[in-house]
Amino acid sequence: MKKHILVALFALGVPAVACADPIIGLWKTEPDRKNLISHIQISACGDKFCGKVESAYDSSGKKVQTPNVGKQLFWDVTSEGSGKYGGGEFWIPMIDVDVAPQMTLSGNTLTVRGCEHVVCGHQTWTRLEK
Template identity: 45%
Template sequence: MTRLAAFVALGIFTGTAAIAADPATGLWRTEPDRKDLTSLIRVSECGAALCGTIEKAFNPRGEEVTTPNVGKRLFWDLKPQGDGAYADGTVYVPLMDVTATAKAELSGDKLKVTGCKGPVCDGQVWTRVQ
């Protein structure tokens, strides 16, 4: 019976470690874009990397708006590098209809997301919603 208890305990600890979510997963609010819209981005694990999908968009008054970008994948293949750093991903910038190399840095409830196309980089700091 003791051996069975040991296997069950090992399974519980192993299973818990396997299902622990990456600290950057969750729902994030963007800064206003060039059209003055903010969005909610759902960051989730996609295999060994992270991806983000636009869940909702809001006008400057905080009212939800319908845009063709809601439901679209915003970034993918963003790989954890350790210490809150993520790199080697791809980001889609809907306003410019361009893809770029993506990286991010997590610090508490802030996620700094940067996209670079050649030597030109731009980004935003997102705030965790949940």
């Protein structure tokens, strides 16, 4: 059965490695400067990875609508092996800049880092679902 699924994925042009990659899933961010928490859906986008803001919540856990919900947060990220991801671009909504992302996966946590010239920032995201 697994062999048939892999054959079908290759026929559709979807790399099997990307489909099974542990970074794929729903992730919860740390609170931002406005004290909002976002849920980010990371998906395979061809042979790379992209992330989209699925939802946002205030400090009490109440779902809120922000202009960023539904927007692409990062794209063209690739696996570099050993739980490291990079390349592509990462949009930082709070300051409206694109940076080169660096991500490190360790179990159910994902450390996300981006730098704009010499200014860098990072967050640790927690897995909500695979």
